[in-house]
Amino acid sequence: MPKPAPLRARTEPVLAVLVCHDGEPWLPTALSALRELTPRPRHVLAVDTGSVDLSAALLADASDVVDGIIAMPRGTGFGDAVRAALDVAVRRWGDPGRWIWLLHDDCAPSPDCLGVLLSSASVSPSAAVLGPLALDWSEPRLVVDAGLSTDASGHRQAQVDTGGKTTEVLAVPSAGALVRRDVWEALGGYDPALPLLRDDLDFGWRVNRSGSLVLSVPAARIRHARAVRERDTSALGAVDVRAADRAFGLRTVLVNRSLLGLPRLVSLCLLRALGFVLVRRLGDAHAELFAVRYLVGGHAGLRAARQARPAGRAVRGLLTSRRTRLLANWVRRRAAADAVLAGSATGGSLPRGALGWLPAETPSGTPESAPRAVGPDALPAGALGRRRAAARRSAGLRRPVAVAVSAAPKPKPYPTPSPMPRDGSGDRKSVV
Numbered sequence: 001m002p003k004p005a006p007l008r009a010r011t012e013p014v015l016a017v018l019v020c021h022d023g024e025p026w027l028p029t030a031l032s033a034l035r036e037l038t039p040r041p042r043h044v045l046a047v048d049t050g051s052v053d054l055s056a057a058l059l060a061d062a063s064d065v066v067d068g069i070i071a072m073p074r075g076t077g078f079g080d081a082v083r084a085a086l087d088v089a090v091r092r093w094g095d096p097g098r099w100i101w102l103l104h105d106d107c108a109p110s111p112d113c114l115g116v117l118l119s120s121a122s123v124s125p126s127a128a129v130l131g132p133l134a135l136d137w138s139e140p141r142l143v144v145d146a147g148l149s150t151d152a153s154g155h156r157q158a159q160v161d162t163g164g165k166t167t168e169v170l171a172v173p174s175a176g177a178l179v180r181r182d183v184w185e186a187l188g189g190y191d192p193a194l195p196l197l198r199d200d201l202d203f204g205w206r207v208n209r210s211g212s213l214v215l216s217v218p219a220a221r222i223r224h225a226r227a228v229r230e231r232d233t234s235a236l237g238a239v240d241v242r243a244a245d246r247a248f249g250l251r252t253v254l255v256n257r258s259l260l261g262l263p264r265l266v267s268l269c270l271l272r273a274l275g276f277v278l279v280r281r282l283g284d285a286h287a288e289l290f291a292v293r294y295l296v297g298g299h300a301g302l303r304a305a306r307q308a309r310p311a312g313r314a315v316r317g318l319l320t321s322r323r324t325r326l327l328a329n330w331v332r333r334r335a336a337a338d339a340v341l342a343g344s345a346t347g348g349s350l351p352r353g354a355l356g357w358l359p360a361e362t363p364s365g366t367p368e369s370a371p372r373a374v375g376p377d378a379l380p381a382g383a384l385g386r387r388r389a390a391a392r393r394s395a396g397l398r399r400p401v402a403v404a405v406s407a408a409p410k411p412k413p414y415p416t417p418s419p420m421p422r423d424g425s426g427d428r429k430s431v432v
Contacts, residue, residue: 014217077195131172171204
């Protein structure tokens with residue numbers, strides 16, 4: 001008796017582009033996550049940018065999930081890799097789908113990630129870019145990325161206090177971003193001058209200026225190792241990652257707002273470099289000085305990039321003020337210190353660059369409502385003594401402040417508007 005044919009997984013009109021660069025430590029998990037997706041993208045193309053490890057062999061063995069492999073030079077940037085994959089897909093299939101799903105080799109989407117993003121897009125016709133909530137690769141309760149914004153000085157700011165609602169933001173990270181193909185083609189995709197860093201922020205800015213929406217969908221989840229600092233970054237040449245990130249952040253602000261701010265930003269960078277030298281943060285000082293050379297030395301292509309961005313809708317309401325950024329940094333440092341005190345009660349210390357913890361779940365799958373006692377309340381009765389209890393309580397342990405992102409089992413039917421109008425009128429609410 002012949003065996004029944006295996007059931008084909010349901011697919012959606014989505015072209016998934018998996019960009020790989022020395023991703024052997026994470027690629028097997030990423031490919032397994034693609035196999036478990038429900039629904040799956042209709043086509044999956046992998047772009048290997050000159051990997052020197054076993055990434056190419058791992059992709060070749062994954063023919064059940066990868067429809068094709070494109071080999072490109074080692075110094076290829078992320079945006080160029082996606083453009084090459086899209087060109088191949090159009091020549092091969094004609095219409096590869098309405099959406100492009102951008103994936104890194106060090107990210108693993110949850111099984112329902114693509115479905116949640118598509119559901120959010122279906123109730124928001126103006127949405128052109130949607131991004132999931134990024135969780136730590138090793139600790140899936142640790143939030144590491146979400147919606148993106150920036151201040152007038154080019155400092156990147158993540159926005160995670162969304163209460164589990166689909167929210168309008170300036171941009172979303174490239175890992176897991178779902179982009180409408182017609183918008184990608186109309187805007188030319190990611191800026192080739194930004195090969196690795198800040199390309200997603202610049203693209204989201206341009207999408208908002210064109211009149212479309214960029215949505216952060218925390219109900220969609222993806223694990224991301226953020227391994228850009230742990231491997232070779234040939235696309236940046238000999239430039240340090242920290243210096244390139246600072247320089248590209250300033251360029252993004254200048255070309256999307258006004259070049260009249262160049263003297264102010266150069267002066268600010270010089271003052272910041274002096275301050276970093278005084279406190280012996282030489283790496284940060286070098287990043288500021290490199291950004292100055294990059295901007296005034298003609299390497300940034302500011303004038304041509306500014307002319308290529310026609311005037312559009314105002315997005316000032318989606319930017320972060322300097323006061324909000326400083327307050328957010330202070331709150332994040334306080335949260336990190338409190339997480340150290342909390343220990344196992346909240347999952348351990350808060351690693352550098354992390355944004356907060358998801359609420360713990362009980363065995364039944366519901367969020368934990370009453371966390372275990374921490375700090376002085378966790379000590380045995382009588383441990384502090386009656387006379388010295390008040391003194392020790394004020395001078396030693398203190399109760400940590402909970403930092404959590406609300407769990408969202410399914411997206412809200414409509415996106416939440418930005419905290420203030422796009423033209424910047426009105427008071428903006430602080431976003432951590």
